[in-house]
Amino acid sequence: MEAQKNIGAVKLISMDDSTATVGGYGVVFGGRDLEGDTFTAKTNYKLDLVPAKLVFYDHTLNGVEHDLGVVNNDSIKMDAKGLWIEAQLDRSADYVDEVLKLVEAGVLGWSSGSVAHLARRERGTIKSWPIVEFSLTPTPAEPRTLGIERIKALAAVYPNLKALQEDGRDLSDDATETEAEAVEIKSSNEEVNDMSDEQTTTAPAADNSEVLAAIGQLAESVKAVSGRIEAIENKPVNEQPPAVNIVTKSVDTRQYDNIETGALALGLSIVKAAGKPVSESLYKAVAMRLEGDADMNRGPMSVKSYNEAARAFKSFARGIKANELVYSTQTDAANEWIGVAYSGELWDLVRNATMIWNRIPEIPVPMGVESVVIPTLEASPTFYKVAEATAQGANPGATTNTVTTSKPTTGNATMTLSKLGAGVTFTGEVSESSVIPFAQYLRNDLVATHAEYMDAIAINGDTDASATTNINDIGGTPAATDWFLTTNGFRKSAIITTAANSRDGGSLTSADFIETVKLMGAGGREAMDRNRVSFILDPATHWAAMQLADVKTRDVFNGATIENGMLASIYGYEVLVSAEMHRGSTSLLANSAGKVDLDTQANNTKGAILAVRWDQWRRGEMRRITIEAERVPRADATEITALSRFGLVQRLTEGAAISYNLTV
Numbered sequence: 233m234e235a236q237k238n239i240g241a242v243k244l245i246s247m248d249d250s251t252a253t254v255g256g257y258g259v260v261f262g263g264r265d266l267e268g269d270t271f272t273a274k275t276n277y278k279l280d281l282v283p284a285k286l287v288f289y290d291h292t293l294n295g296v297e298h299d300l301g302v303v304n305n306d307s308i309k310m311d312a313k314g315l316w317i318e319a320q321l322d323r324s325a326d327y328v329d330e331v332l333k334l335v336e337a338g339v340l341g342w343s344s345g346s347v348a349h350l351a352r353r354e355r356g357t358i359k360s361w362p363i364v365e366f367s368l369t370p371t372p373a374e375p376r377t378l379g380i381e382r383i384k385a386l387a388a389v390y391p392n393l394k395a396l397q398e399d400g401r402d403l404s405d406d407a408t409e410t411e412a413e414a415v416e417i418k419s420s421n422e423e424v425n426d427m428s429d430e431q432t433t434t435a436p437a438a439d440n441s442e443v444l445a446a447i448g449q450l451a452e453s454v455k456a457v458s459g460r461i462e463a464i465e466n467k468p469v470n471e472q473p474p475a476v477n478i479v480t481k482s483v484d485t486r487q488y489d490n491i492e493t494g495a496l497a498l499g500l501s502i503v504k505a506a507g508k509p510v511s512e513s514l515y516k517a518v519a520m521r522l523e524g525d526a527d528m529n530r531g532p533m534s535v536k537s538y539n540e541a542a543r544a545f546k547s548f549a550r551g552i553k554a555n556e557l558v559y560s561t562q563t564d565a566a567n568e569w570i571g572v573a574y575s576g577e578l579w580d581l582v583r584n585a586t587m588i589w590n591r592i593p594e595i596p597v598p599m600g601v602e603s604v605v606i607p608t609l610e611a612s613p614t615f616y617k618v619a620e621a622t623a624q625g626a627n628p629g630a631t632t633n634t635v636t637t638s639k640p641t642t643g644n645a646t647m648t649l650s651k652l653g654a655g656v657t658f659t660g661e662v663s664e665s666s667v668i669p670f671a672q673y674l675r676n677d678l679v680a681t682h683a684e685y686m687d688a689i690a691i692n693g694d695t696d697a698s699a700t701t702n703i704n705d706i707g708g709t710p711a712a713t714d715w716f717l718t719t720n721g722f723r724k725s726a727i728i729t730t731a732a733n734s735r736d737g738g739s740l741t742s743a744d745f746i747e748t749v750k751l752m753g754a755g756g757r758e759a760m761d762r763n764r765v766s767f768i769l770d771p772a773t774h775w776a777a778m779q780l781a782d783v784k785t786r787d788v789f790n791g792a793t794i795e796n797g798m799l800a801s802i803y804g805y806e807v808l809v810s811a812e813m814h815r816g817s818t819s820l821l822a823n824s825a826g827k828v829d830l831d832t833q834a835n836n837t838k839g840a841i842l843a844v845r846w847d848q849w850r851r852g853e854m855r856r857i858t859i860e861a862e863r864v865p866r867a868d869a870t871e872i873t874a875l876s877r878f879g880l881v882q883r884l885t886e887g888a889a890i891s892y893n894l895t896v
Contacts, residue, residue, distance in 0.1 A: 239313055239376050241338040242368060251301075251320050252328070254335055257377055258303070258317040258342040258366050265374040270357045271314065278350070278362035279305050287319045289331055290369040291345055297856070300328050303366050317342065317366060324599070331368055341377030343367045584811040588768065589686040589851065592880070595647075597852040603648045604852055608883050611641035647881035649854050650718035652685060653874060654678060660868040671872065675859050678874040682857045685715055688812035690851075690880060691768060691842070692828075693721030694728070703727055704816055706823065707831035716816075719880040722768070722844050726751075726890040727826050734826065737891035740773065740839065742782050744891045745802050748843045751889035758845055758886040759805075765845050766806040770813035770820050773839030774799065776896035805843075813840070826892025839896035848887030853878045 242256040259271050286299040301321035309316045321328050334340050345365040352360035372378065597604055616636040623632045656678075662670055693716050694702045699709040703724055704716040726733045733751045737744045745767060749759035759765050769777065777783055777799055799807045814820050817828045817836040829835040855877040862871045882888070 241378055242335050242340045242342060244332065244335050245318060247323075247332070250323055252323055252332055253318055253320055254332075254368070255316065255318040256342050257314045258308070258344050258363075259315040259361075260374050260376050261312070261314045263376070264356065265372075267373050268356055269353065269373075271361070272357065273310060273312075275358045276360045276362070277315070278360070279308065281362045282364045285363060286365050287321065288345075288365055288367045289327065290371070291343065291365075291367045296327050298325060300325055300331060300368070319366065319368075334370070335368070339370050339378070340368045341370075341372035341374070343369045343372040343374070343377070583680055584684050584687075585809075586683040586687045586812075587808060588690050588810055588812070589683070591766075591846055592690060592849050592851040593847060595850050595852050597649070597854040597879070599854075601649075601854075603646055604879065606645045606647060606850060606881065606883070608643045608645050609640060610643045613640050614638040645850075645881050645883050647850065647852055647879035648719075649852070649877050649879045651875060651877045652682070652689075652715065652718055653876070654681070655871060655873045657864075657869050657871045660870070663870060671861065671870070674872060678859055678872070679857060682874060682876065684812060686876075686878075687810060688815040689715065689718055690721050691810060691813055692716055692723055692815055693719045693880065694724040695720055696728075703827040705830045706825070706827040707829040707835075719878075720882075721880065722842055722849075722888040723826070723840075723890060725882055725885070725888040726842065727892070730885040730888075733886065733889040735891050736824075737841070737894040740776050740780070740894045740896055742777070742780050742802070744841055744894065745805070748841045748889050748891045749805065752843060752845060753886040758848075758884065759843065759889075762804045764847050765843060766808055767802065768808045768810055768813060768842040768844060769799075770839050771809060771811055772819070772821055772896045773841060773894055774807075774809040776839065776894075777802075813842070821896070822892060824893045826890060838892065839894040841891045841894065843889045845884070845887045848884040849880065849882050851878065851880050 239257050239260055242254050245253040245255045247253070259275075259277075261272055262270065264270050283305050285303040287301040287303060288299055289296040301319050303317050303319045307318040321332070323329060323332075331340070343366070344361070344363050345367060346361045347364055350360060350362045351358070370378075595604065595606065614636075616638075618636075619634045621631050621634050624630060625632060656674060658670060658674075692704055694704055695717055696702045697710050697712070697717060700706060702710050702716070704710070705714070710717060720729070735747060735751060737747075748767070749765060750756035752758040752765070783799065783802070799809075801807055811820060814822050814828050814836070816830055818833050819836050821836045822838055822840060823829050823835045824838055826838070826840055853876070855875065857874055857876045859872060859874045862873075863869075864871060
C-alpha cells in the first residue's frame with residue numbers, strides 16, 4: 233500500500249509479527265527549523281556515504297542506545313516537500329513496540345543525524361548534510377515533522393499557540409502540495425544535486441517565524457505528553473549523553489534543564505574566565521532562561537528571577553572576592569564576607585587507557601540464553617601423497633581410488649554469561665544544589681569506569697573462588713562479589729589452565745619477549761602470525777623495558793639494535809601497556825609466582841610480559857552497559873544502577889603465554 237505522503241507526524245504503514253514499516257518526511261524543504269537552518273533539494277545529503285541508515289530513538293539521548301531498524305536508500309524519495317523516508321523497524325529489538333505506540337499516538341517526528349566535520353552551512357542554508365542516521369523523536373528541530381494536529385493539540389496549553397487554531401496553513405499539508413512536481417531520488421548524490429532551480433523553488437516558502445518561536449517550548453511539552461520511552465511500561469529512565477561526533481537536528485539544551493539559573497551563569501562565567509570556548513548549547517540555554525522561565529508552565533520569567541540572573545552574571549564575571557582594606561582571612565573583619573566560587577567543570581580522575589576488551593573478536597549473543605556454544609575446528613584433514621591411478625575394480629567398473637581419506641576433528645567451546653554492576657544513591661538535595669549536573673557526570677563516570685573494569689576482566693579474570701587459589705587473591709578467599717570472578721581471562725589461561733605457557737623470567741632482558749611467544753604452541757608455532765599476537769605489559773615492566781640498552785633508540789644509545797624504543801612494537805609484535813594488568817595490586821605488580829597478593833601488598837614487586845593471540849578468544853555481550861535511574865520518593869533520593877552482561881571464552885589453550893617474576 234502506497235503511503236500518503238503528507239508532512240506531519242510519522243505514520244505506521246504496515247506491520248507483521250517481526251517488522252513494522254513507518255514513514256514520514258525525514259527532511260522538510262523550505263522555512264527555518266528551530267536552529268535557524270533551511271534544507272533544500274540542492275543540499276548535498278551524500279546518501280551513498282551510508283547506504284543503509286540506522287534508526288535510533290531520539291538520537292540515543294534518552295537511554296535507548298541500540299538501533300531500532302534501518303532506512304535503506306531505495307526507500308528514500310525526494311519530492312517538492314522534502315525527503316520522504318520509510319524505515320523497517322525490528323520488533324524483536326527492545327522498546328520497538330513502545331516506540332510504535334508513540335507513532336500510533338502521532339507524537340513522533342523524524343530527525344536526521346549527520347557528521348559534524350562534513351556538515352556545511354551558508355547564511356542559514358544547509359549546503360552539505362551527509363545523513364548517517366535517522367531518529368524517531370518527540371522533539372525534532374523541524375516542528376513540521378510533528379504535524380499541525382499535534383501542534384494544535386498543544387494550543388490550549390500555550391496561549392501563544394492559540395493562533396494556530398484559526399490559521400494552521402503555514403504548517404498544513406495543503407500549503408506544501410504541488411501538482412506533478414515530485415522528483416524521485418535514487419541513492420546517488422548526483423541526482424539530488426542536479427535538480428534545477430525551478431524544481432527547488434516549488435518547496436514551501438511559508439513564513440513560520442512566529443510559529444517556530446512558539447514551538448521553542450515544544451520539546452518539554454511533548455515529553456510531558458508522551459513521556460520518556462521507558463515510562464510506557466513504568467520502567468526506570470536511562471540517562472545517556474549524545475554522541476560527540478554526530479550533529480543532530482534536535483533541541484540541544486536539555487542537559488541544562490535541571491540547573492538553576494544562577495548556577496548556569498556561574499558555569500558560563502567560569503568557563504569564559506578560564507579562557508575556554510563556551511558551547512553554543514550553553515549560550516542558548518542561558519538566553520532561553522533570560523527570555524522565559526525554565527519551568528515552561530509558569531509563563532515569562534519574573535522580574536525577581538531576571539534580576540537574580542543578571543546579578544549572578546555580574547557577580548560571577550568578576551569573581552566572588554571581597555576587596556576590603558583589612559586582610560581577607562581576619563576573623564570578624566572580612567573572612568565572614570568572603571565567599572567561595574565553585575567551578576562548573578568537574579576535575580576528573582586520571583583515566584586509564586582502555587584498549588584490550590574491544591580488540592577481542594565479538595560474537596552475537598541472542599536473547600533468551602545464558603550461554604553460547606561455539607563450534608570449533610580442532611584439527612584439519614590430512615594431506616597425503618597420491619599415486620597415479622592404474623587400475624579399476626572390474627571391467628566395466630570404477631577406477632581404483634588412490635587418494636587417502638581423512639576427516640577433520642570438531643569440537644565446541646561454551647561461553648557462559650556473567651553480570652557486572654554498580655549502583656549509587658543520592659538525595660534530592662544533591663541533585664538540586666550541586667553546581668555540577670550530578671546525574672550527568674555520574675553517568676559519564678560509570679561508563680568510563682566500566683570500560684576500565686572490562687579491560688581488567690579480560691586480562692585478570694579468574695572464576696576460582698577457593699581460598700589461596702585465585703590469581704587475583706592468592707593470599708586469601710575472594711568475596712562472592714569480586715569483579716574478577718566474572719570470567720577467566722588471559723593470565724589465568726597462561727598461569728593455571730595451560731601452565732606450560734608460563735615461565736619464570738627473572739631479571740628482565742629483551743630476550744624475555746621472544747621467550748614468551750615461543751611458549752605459544754610447539755616451537756612457538758601459534759605466534760608465527762605477528763598480526764594476530766600482541767604483548768601486554770604492566771606499566772613498571774614497560775618503563776624497565778624502555779631502559780634496556782638494546783631497546784633504546786640511537787639518539788639515546790649509539791649501539792641500538794632494536795629501533796623505535798618507545799616499544800610500540802618489539803621484534804615485530806605490537807606492544808600494549810595497560811594499567812589494568814594486576815588490578816587490585818597497589819603497585820600494579822604481582823608476586824614471584826605471577827599472582828596478586830591482596831592481603832600482603834608488599835609481596836607484589838614483580839612484573840610480567842603477557843602475550844595474547846586475539847583470534848583464539850571470543851567475547852559476547854548480551855547487554856552492553858545500561859544505566860538506569862529510579863526515583864525513590866519516600867526517601868527523596870534517586871538510585872542509579874549500571875549493569876552489563878557478557879562472556880569471554882578461548883578456543884585454543886595456546887592463546888596466551890606469560891613470563892612472570894620479572895625484576896623491574
